[in-house]
Amino acid sequence: MEREFLKELIRRGESQTTEFKIAAPRLPELAERICGLANGQGGYLVIGVEDGTWRVEGVKNPAQAIDLLLKAARSCKPILKFDPATPEVVELDGKMLVVATISPYRGQLFQAGGIFWIRRGTYTIPLELHEIGEYLGSAGVLDWETRPTDLASLDDLDLELVQSFLSHRAGRRTRESRITDIESFLLKSRCAVNVEGTLRPTHAGLLLFGKEPQEFLPQTEVVCVLYPDTLGLERYQDRQNLKGALARQIDQAEQFFLSNTRQAAIIEGFHRKDRFEYPMEALREAVVNAVVHRDYSLKSEKVRVFYYPDHIEVHSPGLLMPGITLEDLQQGRERSKPRNPLLANLLSEFPGGYMEYLGTGISFMINSMRQQGSPAPEFKLQNEFIVTFRKTAATAKETETPITPKENLTLEERLKKALEYVHAHGAITNGEYRKLTGVSEATALRDFEMLVAQGSLKIEGSKKGRRYTLN
DSSP states (O other), X not given: OOHHXXXXXXXXXXXXXXXXXXXXXXXXXXXXXXHHHHTTTOEEEXXXXXXXXXXXXXXXXXXXXXXXXXXXXXXXXXXXXXXXXXXXXEEETTEEEEEEEEOOOOSOOOEETTEEEEEETTEEEEOOHHHHHHHHHHTTSSOSTTSBOTTOOGGGBOHHHHHHHHHHHHHHSSSOOSOOSHHHHHHHTTSXXXXXXXXXXXXXXXXXXXXXXXXXXXXXXXXXXXXXXXSSOSOOSEEEEEOSSHHHHHHHHHHHHHHHOOEEEEEETTEEEEEESSOHHHHHHHHHHXXXXXXXXXXXXXXXEEEOSSEEEEEEEBOOOTTOOHHHHHTTSSOOOOSOHHXXXXXXXXXXXXXXXXXXXXXXXXXXXXXXTOOOOEEEESSEEEEEEESSGGGTSOOOOOOOOOSSOOHHHHHHHHHHHHHHHSOBOHHHHHHHHOOOHHHHHHHHHHHHHTTSEEEESOXXXXXXXXX
């Protein structure tokens, strides 16, 4: 690790991905901290820095600290490996620090002392039972698509939509589909299962062909919000909760974009052409990717579209599948791996070309923006997958919001800083907000209550693990 990078880590202070220890703690506690980082976004455990003040104290015996870290990693189940494999010793201002680098969650949950741990904000807390299920779902270990939907029956499916799909599919194939009976198709396609002699729609079947899927699966809504300002500080001008089957939601999202995106007149030769500020096909592809590849096991999360005057963000719950990196996708070195292959495959056969770019959607969005002379979309992982489209190259570069305490800020200035920080980092905690603005804990709570009440932020977690993210 380079000294300058370590200095920057220390300057920013503890966060969801950085933890300081003035000395290596007891082995059980050290294992908990390592597991907490590994089950989340990964990060750095730095020994030799005081966690409360971020003061560099150094380590008297680096070899002993490294040995404790390796023992703690071996006590995790399964055994955890650092990257690099041996923690590094970095000299800073004449003092020796030990840095262990932990890779982010890649589909394998780690436990210490029989408990699965997770780092939330600047605290390491146990995962609750339902959260463990969500993590297994995010890794594709639990098959969300083919589970029967509680309380739903075939009456909750639009059988006319199923028949229309079968007719369209038969017309596209060189030979007419052998499956003409609706119930046979639902069973063979895993859109329905036989439960004690009764056919019940699966999650995928309900989402593709359901009359009102959100009645049973509320997390499958798509929320579109139009803001008059660039941060979402002011109350939204329009908010639409898109419901219905998947194809209908995509079409509704496209209408939301068409209704709110201006057109510019372009003169080519003697002809005038009207062009949208953003290429519609790129925005549509972002929504298709979001609803098809999102992690539906996260029951409290929805796909959200935020439309600001200078940019558009599409938020998709869940991270990339294990083994896939954002860099590889952006460079075109690897195709995306669908988390919901059943949804992706069947949606590709719907009329409307919803999955024309299966596995290559990111490259398509990048090329569409560049062909229009706009900056390439930005892709980020901040506890979810975020695609950002910007109008001009001047605003395309992502900016970091450092934690620098300020005094005598007005309420409006404080709220603006909070939202800037959330846009840059994905979330903010009460402690981070106090360091950012210099206010008391009580004032911070009142400010957050205001942002939550107006719909700009939402609360995630509880007590020590509480943080605030975009609503």
